[in-house]
Amino acid sequence: MRSNNDPRGALVRPYAVTRGRTEPRQDIAIEAVLLTSPRGQQEAAFFGRDKQIIANLCDGRAQSLAEISAHTQLPLGVARVLVGDMVADGLLALHEPLFEQNDDDRMELLERVLSGLRRL
């Protein structure tokens, strides 16, 4: 699914998309999921083509940062910058996984995933 084997294509355009910025406003986990907010549904079109595509992608179906990167064919770092902007602008709602969770939360999550796998 490599969009472009030309390194210039893989780099220059994406970072033009972020206006040269490479540092995201916040560190978003690769599996963190995003949902388009009501504001995003209505206003993402005014924030540029890439953000509109992302808003459409996450409209009504939670998508991870990894999925956004894959579907838009933008490198992970670029997708992270755009998504970080969209979260800051209220266009996307961010659901971060809990990294610093306590043991009880961790065990509960493991139990939920275990029963989910058994139901597959």
Next chain:
Amino acid sequence: MDFAGSDATRLSPAGRITSAKIVIAGGFGVGKTTMVGAVSEITPLTTEAVLTAAGVGIDDPSKVPGKQTTTVAMDFGRITMADDLILYLFGTPGQTRFWFMWDELIRGALGAAVLVDTRRITDSFAPIDFFENRRLPYVVGVNCFDSAPRYAIEEVREALAIAPEVPLILCDARQRESVKEVLITVVQHAMATLRAERARAGVRV
């Protein structure tokens, strides 16, 4: 506007969606993506990270003059388990020199499976070392390729020099039920590890 919310993910009870991930590691061509695809609800997708050859300034080639850039690809799949719970399966990049990418991959992961091809058993040393170093619970799945030599499972354990408590199972990365079993073993092992840690810390479980 659709207020009925035909898609359940929009209307989770607490409004919060939890995502979790399990990492699938192993040498090049061992069947990681096949394994992900066997249980994923979506055709495995690829996400790419662009980095410099030196591996510094991730995704930022502009900071290193005259450097070369490399693309690291990771395949992944998704299992939506409930309206508020999504499990992602991430295959590690084939080249073990991209360790920093592995750090991002395993951060917060529930656990990992190392897929082993008995014809190239040494390919699994690096991921096993890495998970042991980072104390990430992992299991070893011996992928039974049709043409692969069948070793007794304990011979494989010995060759890999893994601790007796690390689960080691035979599997077929193409078969959904078999892959399900590997993932269940990962989660059960993660739970056992957590219980053991708590017991050592003197917490009653």
